[in-house]
Amino acid sequence: MTDITSLARIDxxxxxxxVSEVMGTPLVTSRPGNTIAExxxxxxxxxxxxxxxxxxxxxxxxxxxxxxILKTVAAHRGEAADVPLGTVMSSPVATVHSDALAxxxxxxxxxxxxxxxxxxxxQGVAVGMVTVRALLHIRASSALVIGDEVEVAASxxxxxxxxxxxxRLASELLGEGVGALGIAAxxxxxxxxxxxxxxxLAEREMAAAGWGEAPAxxxxxxxxxxxxxxxxxxxxxxxxxxxxxxxxxxxxFAELGKRxxxxxxxxxxxxxxxxxxxxxxxxxxxxxxxDRHIHRWIREADGRELLxxxxxxxxxxxxxxxxxxxxxxxxxRDASIRSPRFLRAMAQAAGDVRAPLGVLGQFITKExxxxxxxxxxxxxxxxxxxxxxxxxxxxxxxxxxxxxxxxDGHLPDGxxxxxxxxxxxxxxxxxxxxxxxxxxxLPRSNRVDPRRLNGRDRxxxxxxxxxxxxxxxxxxxxxxxx
Numbered sequence: 001m002t003d004i005t006s007l008a009r010i011d012x013x014x015x016x017x018x019v020s021e022v023m024g025t026p027l028v029t030s031r032p033g034n035t036i037a038e039x040x041x042x043x044x045x046x047x048x049x050x051x052x053x054x055x056x057x058x059x060x061x062x063x064x065x066x067x068x069i070l071k072t073v074a075a076h077r078g079e080a081a082d083v084p085l086g087t088v089m090s091s092p093v094a095t096v097h098s099d100a101l102a103x104x105x106x107x108x109x110x111x112x113x114x115x116x117x118x119x120x121x122x123q124g125v126a127v128g129m130v131t132v133r134a135l136l137h138i139r140a141s142s143a144l145v146i147g148d149e150v151e152v153a154a155s156x157x158x159x160x161x162x163x164x165x166x167x168r169l170a171s172e173l174l175g176e177g178v179g180a181l182g183i184a185a186x187x188x189x190x191x192x193x194x195x196x197x198x199x200x201l202a203e204r205e206m207a208a209a210g211w212g213e214a215p216a217x218x219x220x221x222x223x224x225x226x227x228x229x230x231x232x233x234x235x236x237x238x239x240x241x242x243x244x245x246x247x248x249x250x251x252x253f254a255e256l257g258k259r260x261x262x263x264x265x266x267x268x269x270x271x272x273x274x275x276x277x278x279x280x281x282x283x284x285x286x287x288x289x290x291d292r293h294i295h296r297w298i299r300e301a302d303g304r305e306l307l308x309x310x311x312x313x314x315x316x317x318x319x320x321x322x323x324x325x326x327x328x329x330x331x332x333r334d335a336s337i338r339s340p341r342f343l344r345a346m347a348q349a350a351g352d353v354r355a356p357l358g359v360l361g362q363f364i365t366k367e368x369x370x371x372x373x374x375x376x377x378x379x380x381x382x383x384x385x386x387x388x389x390x391x392x393x394x395x396x397x398x399x400x401x402x403x404x405x406x407x408d409g410h411l412p413d414g415x416x417x418x419x420x421x422x423x424x425x426x427x428x429x430x431x432x433x434x435x436x437x438x439x440x441x442l443p444r445s446n447r448v449d450p451r452r453l454n455g456r457d458r459x460x461x462x463x464x465x466x467x468x469x470x471x472x473x474x475x476x477x478x479x480x481x482x
Contacts, residue, residue, distance in 0.1 A: 014103040015173055016182045019096055022105075022135065023119040023128030029054045032062060032086030036072055039064055039085055050116050050129070053089050058125040060118045062089030095120045098127050100147070101189050105130050107148030122322035150193040155201070156266035159194055163268050166190060167233065167438050170431065180428030181230070181399065188229040194267060195222050195239060195260075196319040202259035206252075215252050216245025216286075219320035220260065221328075223276060227316035228381070228397050230427070233434045234444035236270045237261060238311050240283040242290055242324045250284065257284050274304075276311050283312075290328055298339045306349035313385055314396050329394055336389040344479050347386050355465035363450045363462075372433075373446035376426045376461075379468050380419060383475045387411070390479070398423055411474075419471065422464035429453065429461065 028046045030039055032053050039051050043066065053062040068088050073080040094112050096105045098119040105117055109132065119128035146169065149162040166187055173183050199220045207213070223238035225231040239260070241253055257278030265271050278284050285293055297309055313332065317325030336342060356364040356375045363370060384401040388394075393404045399420050406416035433448040450458060 014106060015101060015178055015186045017102050018098070019100050019102060019105050019119050019130055020098040020128065022102055023098065023130045024048075024134065025128045027052060027118075027126055027128050029058075029126060030064075030085060032084065032089065034085050035081060036069055036083045036085065036088070037081035040069055043069075048129075049131075051085075052093070052118055052126050052129065053085055054126055057123075059123075060093040060095060060120065060126040062086065062091040063093050063116060063118065064089050065116070093118050095124075095126075096130060097121075101186060102135070103186075104147035104189065104193075106135055107146070108151065109135075111148050111152065122317060122326065124322075146190060147193055150190065150197050153197050153201075156198075156263045159197060159263075159267035163190065163194060167435060170233075171435055174432070174435075179424060180431050181424050183431060184232055184427055185229045187233070187235075188226050188231040191226045191231050191235060191269070192222055192316070192318050194269060195220065195226070195264065198260045198263040198267065199256075199319040201263055202256055205259055206256060211252060211255060214243070214256075215249040216243045217321040217324065218243035218245075218253065218256075219317050219322060219324040220278065221315040221325055222318045223315045224311045225314070227314040229316075230381075230398060232427070232431055233438065234446075237264050237272045238276045239264075239278050240276075240312065240315065241278040242285060242287060242328055244287050244321070244324060247286060247289060249286070250281070253284050254279075254281070274308060274311075276308050287324065287327065291331055294332055294335050298335050298342045301342075302345055303349065306345055310346065310349065310382065310385065313389065316396060333389070333392050333394055337392050340479070343386055343390050346389070347382070347475055347479055355462075355468050357462060357465055361462060363458075365450065368451070369447035369449050371446055372426055372430045372448050376422070376464060376468065377430070377446075379472060380423055380426075383471050384419075386475060386479070415474075418467065422467060425457070425460055425464055429457065 028042055028048055029052045030042060043049070043051055050063055050065045052060050053064065055061050062085070064085050068090070069080075072083050072088050076083055094108065094114050094117050096108055096117045096119055098121055109115070109117055109130075115132045117130040118126050119130055121127050146162050146165050150159060153159045153162065170183050170187065173186065174180075203214070219242050221227070221240045221242065223240060225235060226238065241257055243249065243253055245253075257280075261271060261277050261279040271277060276283060282293075297305070301309055315325065315328070356370055358364055381398050384398045384405070387405055387410065388401040391405065391408060391410050393401060393408070395401050395404050402411065402416045402420050402423075405411040406413045429448055430446060433452065434444050436452065437444060450461070453461065
């Protein structure tokens, strides 16, 4: 079979599609105590070349291939049919998250020299199989290994080397015609992997330093644009920890949070200027502690604290016991629905943003640039977030929230699509500006020079800005009824 690495150039498919879209389903599984005969029957009837062995919870513990069965038959002859699969399986199993982009699976298969990867969900349950055959139509290059370089990074310096390849990759993807939000998803995927790797390295450091194992199950959360999968260049740290221990366990988690943030900072992801990091006690709690904290936000939070709540709401579990994050999401959803005051305060905290346009329709700039984040992206993502909270929608991405709002009848389809197009436009304009600034040796920022834009994009951006007023009205009108 042709090896993935012989395929020559980037195909944008690998950066636009997730493992869940290329994996084989339904996954055929068996148990370690079952026999070779039973496995052979399953593989024959299913027309498959491998069988995943799972534990009681559905998590993969081994894999048996046709080659394993043939070797067993050769070794045991007539007695081979009764040999338990657990004695011939390969373990541990190479896995990839079903939500990962396809390029991550490709890089991992190349590094491990395997032809099968088991796709798993947030709970580690096996949900599909990725094979070389399924990936043959995806062309690869050295850029595909960025995600896997992070996976095996031994230090912050190794992580930084992988991260530094992102601008070139983003530029190539733009040239391939990949949409800006797709590229933001790639950047966010790497940011997620970097955050998870920092947690793994910090855990290892603590063991070496004599801190021992974690006193309770825990999960690291990625917040903000990374949680929404909408990060571009220059994103700083936004993270938090949840654990199922007691408040007395906090010293261990405090040390963990500090080490995670230090590793990320050394890898080129700077500390959050607003302090939204697991190194700070406000962003590090037990399950019960987070419940108390959320209810305090609901009752009392205002001003700058609510801006930090906006960052938190977009959290995504990235490392550890993922179901802790799922439980926190449900608690936040239920508490928000019951508090109209909180929703109104969340909307007001982002401010009353007006389109940066003069009376004659010209751009109003400062030092020749527009702050595209504050003028366009922030009010759009804020409105989608607050409306999603109001209606109990748990999706985190702005586009996903808009689609869900339209699907459930809370937003007209045409308006939802127009806002999604505006979102894509603003992210693309900002991405192109950031790449141009990097090439010119200028610092990365959220400010764009409108003189760079062609006439069509200038007109479309003005229309997008004007729609912000309508969106703010829509939000306020929706909240006035709660």
